[in-house]
Amino acid sequence: MxxxxxxxxxxxxxxxxxxxxxxxxxxxxxxxxxxxxxxxxxxxxxxxxxxxxxxxxxxxxxxxxxxxxxxxxxxxxxxxxxxxxxxxxxxxxxxxxxLKVEFGDNWHVDETAIKIKGNQHWFWEMIDEDTRFMVAGHLSKTRTNKDCTILFQDAATRAVNKPRFIFADGCFAYRKPFNKVFYERCNKYTELIQNVGINSRRTNNIVERLHGSLKDMLRARRGLDSMEKTELLLKGWFVHYNFLRPHSTLKGKTPAQAAGLDIDVxxxxxxxxxxxxxxxxxxxxxxxxx
Ligand SMILES: [Zn+2]
Incomplete structure (x- = not known):
């Protein structure tokens, strides 16, 4: 024993x-x-x-x-x-x-509106294009630079490497939070690309599936009566999405497996x-x- x-x-x-x-x-x-x-x-x-x-x-x-x-x-x-x-x-x-994770060069950030008890909230997410890993997610009542900064910091903390590009969709102005977390005076490694034209479609394709799956999960939830409970649910969903759910574009691998994480599931x-x-x-x- x-x-x-x-x-x-x-x-x-x-x-x-x-x-x-x-x-x-x-x-x-x-x-x-x-x-x-x-x-x-x-x-x-x-x-x-x-x-x-x-x-x-x-x-x-x-x-x-x-x-x-x-x-x-x-x-x-x-x-x-x-x-x-x-x-x-x-x-x-x-x-x-x-766990620190090695992601690819292209990350995509987006925010989507969700309702909790009839009130508008925002769900922010950062996704790595190569692995489809949700690098970070953040739920907020407001849509401010501070909320966005929390997401960026969370993403930077999880990653071994910085991305080359962050593609930004949605209506939010990401520049200030981006500068705060990713900007380096001498070494401008990471660039922020505000989406227009073909890049916009690229981000949409990547975040769409995640949004669909997220909203399906939230729709079925009667217990979704507080922000605290919703935050906990989103944590579980983060685990489910990244570690347990095989992804069709990853040949049946989960995002975690695609990122080379050797976790027994x-x-x-x-x-x-x-x-x-x-x-x-x-x-x-x-x-x-x-
Ligand atoms: Zn012990």
Whole structure:
């Protein structure tokens, strides 16, 4: 038995809960049960992972509840399913955000309007043309230089390399945020190309599919009643889009695979959550989970 958090073998038995052996890790001090569940969860991991996968494939939470009961004979509330989605979207997003990615030379930025509880919001995204990886995404109530700067900084942080060109579509004036994040006085490596004519079509083709898929996901969501929840959902969707969804123009590869990221996704969300949990243990150092 290895520690579920840090994988250490230095674990000791500390009694049982409802007949299930409980352990404590001498290395990271975490306590956990002898079962195959995600840390601290009562439901089996593959059930949770399948539920989250269904969600980002566009299934409603009510339907997921029915399917989980039918396939696994597990009765859970819709609230619980929501909690799983939020919790693991956040965890896996943090994990994949710790990875530096090598992107291509051409990035495309765009912003699109989305409604949350009837109010207009903006979703900004940066996409790498070669890998179709969504380098960064940002949700905001306003459409300002500050919002755009957050997106650019997020994109620059994730990337190993700077792009040669950033193609900008949409109505927003990207120049100031661009200068703030990408402009270098002596070495003008990255150029901003405001789209006109053929470049405009090029960006449209690339962002269109992402927008379509994003809006499909959001449309099916009744729980989309706050900006905070929507931000968490977008994190999960970022994971789904980049790491789990094969892309037709990438010959069936995911954007992450196209970018050369060697991440095990053989069991989809289950694999990602397992890796994220181990990663989290290395981040927090000593951590008591009770
Ligand atoms: Zn441990």
């Amino acid at each position: 290895n520690c579920k958090k840090c994988d250490s073998q230095k674990v000791v038995k500390i009694g049982k809960i409802k007949g299930v052996q409980r352990y404590k890790c001498k290395e990271c001090k975490a306590t956990f049960l002898e079962n195959d569940n995600f840390d601290g969860m009562r439901t089996q991991k593959h059930v949770i992972a399948v539920a989250i996968g269904f969600y980002f494939d566009g299934m409603s939470v009510r339907k997921i509840q029915e399917q989980i009961a039918y396939i696994f004979k597990v009765e859970v509330s819709q609230v619980t399913i929501h909690k799983w989605i939020m919790k693991y979207s956040n965890l896996v997003y943090d994990y994949v955000s710790s 053989s069991n989809k969300w289950e694999s990602l959550i397992d890796q994220a949990t181990k990663w989290q243990a290395t981040q927090n150092g000593v951590r008591y989970c009770e």
